[in-house]
Amino acid sequence: MDTLYDTIEELRKEGYIQDLRLVWDYLHCGEKDLKILHDEFIIDKFFRFEGDSNPDDEAIVYAISAPKHGIKGILVNGGGIYTDELTDEMLKALDIKKR
16 A cells, blocks of 8 residues: 555455544544553554655554454554653553564
8 A cells, every 4th residue: 555545545444444543541432432441452454654754744554453342443643652642551552663
């Protein structure tokens, strides 16, 4: 997949239909108004997009499932994860270097 848009569209076809938002110590699923804790989700896939000249153009797209809640969703994290805004548990849960 070449673009961020194409990647998101393909993931939606695969059932990742919920939009997830990263909060200090959980993921938020707005449509279902759910808080998904660090130990309640699995990163099934991820895709990195890097800007040619501007680091602000970088993004990571996560395909995430939360079996306990019966959902699959997408988290788009632009510009990297900022350590001062997340708990250590969330940072570890989103650490894709080891995957």
